[in-house]
Structures are given as C-alpha cells and as structure tokens.
Amino acid sequence: MAAAIRQGGSDADPGLYGPRSVTWQLHGDPVMWIAGVRALYLQALHPLAVRGVTQNSDFRKDAWGRLLRTARFVATITYGTTEAAERAGAKVRGIHRRLSLTDPVTGVRHGVDEPELLLWVHCAEIDSYLHVMRRSGYPLTDAQADAYVAENVVSARLVGLDPADIPADTAALAAYFAKVRPQLANTPEAREVDAFLRRPPVHALLVPAREALWGRFAALAYGSLPPYAHELYGRPAPPPPVVTRRLRAMGRALRCIPPTVRWQLPPKHIMRAVERLGPGSRPSPYKLRKNAAILDSGDATGVRPHAAGLHGGGGS
Incomplete structure (x- = not known):
C-alpha cells in the first residue's frame, strides 16, 4: 500500500493515500476548517470522549493549540511520506496510552485509548x-x-483502532451514528466546548475580527450539525436550506x-508533497469530476481503497 507510484515521472513516496485518492483532493480544500469545527461540536456530545479532553488538558487555555495540532496531524498523514505518517500515528498512540479519565457519574477510570472513544x-x-464538503458544493x-x-x-489504524471495526462506507457510518446516538448528552463539558467555539478568547484588538470571521465559521459549523445535536445543545439553528445556501x-x-x-501557510504540507511528487499531484476537485465515471462504474483502478488516518464528527 505504501509502495511508491509514478506521478509526473517521479518515484517518490506518495504516502499512505497518494494523489489518486479522494482524500488527497478533498483535504486540500479550505472548507475543511469549517468541517473541523463541526467535528469538535459533535465530538463534545460524547460524555466520556469530551471528559478525556477536559480532564487531561486546560482546553480553554490551549484550544487553539489543539485545533492546530489536529490540523497538522491530518495534513501529515494525508500529504506526508509513509514514514512521516506512521511516525505521527505512533506519537498519538503514545500520548493516548499515558492518559486516562474518570467518569464522574460512575467513578470508573477509562483509558483515553479505549476503542469506543x-x-x-x-x-x-x-x-x-x-458532510460539510459535500454540502458546500464540493463535487463528490x-x-x-x-x-x-x-x-x-x-x-483509524494509525490512532490504534482495528481496521476491521471501522465503518468503511457511508451506510456503515450512518449505522454507527444511529447506534451511538442514545449515549450522547449535553454535559457541562459539552457546554464549555460550545461556549469556547462561539467566542474563543482573543486579544482585545482581535475581538471585531473574531465576531466578523470566526463567528461565521462557527455558526456554519454548528448549523450543519444533525438536528439531534441542535436539540442536545439547546440552541436553534437556521433551516437546513439556509445553512446549505450559506455553506455554498x-x-x-x-x-x-x-x-x-x-x-503557503505553515506547515506547508501540500507544497512539500507537490515538490516531492511533481505538479501533477496538486489537489484539485476537478480531478474528482474527471474520475467520477471510473468510480461509479465500479472500476476504482488507481484508487487506494484502504489507504491506512485520525481524528477529528457525526451523522447527517
């Protein structure tokens, strides 16, 4: 899977996904930042998962750092070499092994690396x-x-999960959310995450920019959540057609x-990948339009179906 493929005359290592994958094209889109915020909103509704964050870090003081580290991890495993991706995964697994959380309801200790979490x-x-990429008009x-x-x-494999236990298509993903839905709740920790994402702390001079820019991103991320998430958070959202129009x-x-x-923004993962593999490896949604007929016909030649990444959401 990690064997090098020829791309623009280069035999350089394409990494775990490679330029022919859907992931390679999609993760280069700027709307991924809104999608990442939606993932945080969704993740916070799992009582144990959100406590794993709040009990092991000062979320409000280092929230920006967590966001950037997650973005850097996704970029590394998508566009980095196989060695860099595996090294990033090993680092995450090592951190998770050392952390635990206490369920305040039962008093039971849980490892942060428990498969369920x-x-x-x-x-x-x-x-x-x-969800956010498709709803924003990205061609998939x-x-x-x-x-x-x-x-x-x-x-999922990189963060320590068994590939056999991971949803491998959209139907299986939807079934997973239907199964987990009864476990979700609006805990005090979830409300803390909600409050932060709505108005993250910034320097006084940046407050107007936060309201004008970040406020729109966060509102779109929240609005794109499934209806049950809005119900749990207790905050209304615009009608779905309005959210879709704004996302587009x-x-x-x-x-x-x-x-x-x-x-060009640091850490420049995509630029380094293009330099490594050649200009033909540039991520672009137009490549997905070109290859749509191949995938829809069932002949996914050149697409690495189980290119073995983490974390960052739920349910349409």
Missing part, C-alpha cells in the same frame, strides 16, 4: 469532513463518498483564494 472521535471527524459522487470513508480506515456561498468565497496562496 477512539472510534467516536474518528467517525465524528470523517462524517464532518464529508456517492461512490467517491464511499471511497473516502474506506480510504480513511487508514487514519462560503465555499465559493474561500475557493476564490488561489491554492498556491493558501498552501
């Missing part, structure tokens, strides 16, 4: 990435959406920023 975080991320067929879920069995408008605006400008 890791699986929730993984599925919440993958669902959020897929149903077959490509299934391929994306299957490809990211890899990310935001997607069009963000995609007007030239990719070469966006990719």
Whole structure:
C-alpha cells in the first residue's frame, strides 16, 4: 500500500493515500476548517470522549493549540511520506496510552485509548469532513463518498483502532451514528466546548475580527450539525436550506483564494508533497469530476481503497 507510484515521472513516496485518492483532493480544500469545527461540536456530545479532553488538558487555555495540532496531524498523514505518517500515528498512540479519565457519574477510570472513544472521535471527524464538503458544493459522487470513508480506515489504524471495526462506507457510518446516538448528552463539558467555539478568547484588538470571521465559521459549523445535536445543545439553528445556501456561498468565497496562496501557510504540507511528487499531484476537485465515471462504474483502478488516518464528527 505504501509502495511508491509514478506521478509526473517521479518515484517518490506518495504516502499512505497518494494523489489518486479522494482524500488527497478533498483535504486540500479550505472548507475543511469549517468541517473541523463541526467535528469538535459533535465530538463534545460524547460524555466520556469530551471528559478525556477536559480532564487531561486546560482546553480553554490551549484550544487553539489543539485545533492546530489536529490540523497538522491530518495534513501529515494525508500529504506526508509513509514514514512521516506512521511516525505521527505512533506519537498519538503514545500520548493516548499515558492518559486516562474518570467518569464522574460512575467513578470508573477509562483509558483515553479505549476503542469506543477512539472510534467516536474518528467517525465524528470523517462524517464532518464529508458532510460539510459535500454540502458546500464540493463535487463528490456517492461512490467517491464511499471511497473516502474506506480510504480513511487508514487514519483509524494509525490512532490504534482495528481496521476491521471501522465503518468503511457511508451506510456503515450512518449505522454507527444511529447506534451511538442514545449515549450522547449535553454535559457541562459539552457546554464549555460550545461556549469556547462561539467566542474563543482573543486579544482585545482581535475581538471585531473574531465576531466578523470566526463567528461565521462557527455558526456554519454548528448549523450543519444533525438536528439531534441542535436539540442536545439547546440552541436553534437556521433551516437546513439556509445553512446549505450559506455553506455554498462560503465555499465559493474561500475557493476564490488561489491554492498556491493558501498552501503557503505553515506547515506547508501540500507544497512539500507537490515538490516531492511533481505538479501533477496538486489537489484539485476537478480531478474528482474527471474520475467520477471510473468510480461509479465500479472500476476504482488507481484508487487506494484502504489507504491506512485520525481524528477529528457525526451523522447527517
């Protein structure tokens, strides 16, 4: 799976996914930032998962750091070399092994690396990435959406999950959320995450920018949650058609920023991947349109279906 493929005349290591994967194209889109915030909203509704965060870190003081570390992890396993991705996964597994949490209701201690908790975080991320991207107008067929879920069995393996236990298509992902739904709750920790995401602490001079920019991102992320999440949080959201229209408008605006400008932002994973593999490896939604007929016909030649990534959401 990690064997090098020829890309633009190069034999360089394409990493765990490679330029022919759906993941490679999708993760280069700027709307992924909104999807990541949706994942945080969703993850916080699992009582044990959110306590694993709040009991092992000062979330409010280091929330920006957590967001950036998650983004860096996703970028590394998507666009980095196989060695870099495996090393990032080993680091995450090592951190998780050392952490635990106490259920305040039962008093029982749980390891942060318990499969149930890791699986929730993984599925919440993958669902959020897929849901927000499609709803914002990113071109994905149903077959490509299934391929994306299957490809990211890899990310689940990297954080310590058994690939056999991971949803590998959109139907299995939906079934997983239906199963977990009764366990979700609006705990004090979830409300703390909600409060932070609505108004994260910033320098006084940046408050206007937070309201104008971050406020829109957070509102779109919250609005795109499934209805049961709005009910649990106790806050209304605009009607689904309104949210979809706003997501599409935001997607069009963000995609007007030239990719070469966006990719210059640190840590420049995509730029380094393109330098390693050649200009033909540049992520682009147009490549998905071109390959849609291949996937929909069932011939996924060149697509690595189980390119073995984490975390970051739930349920449409």
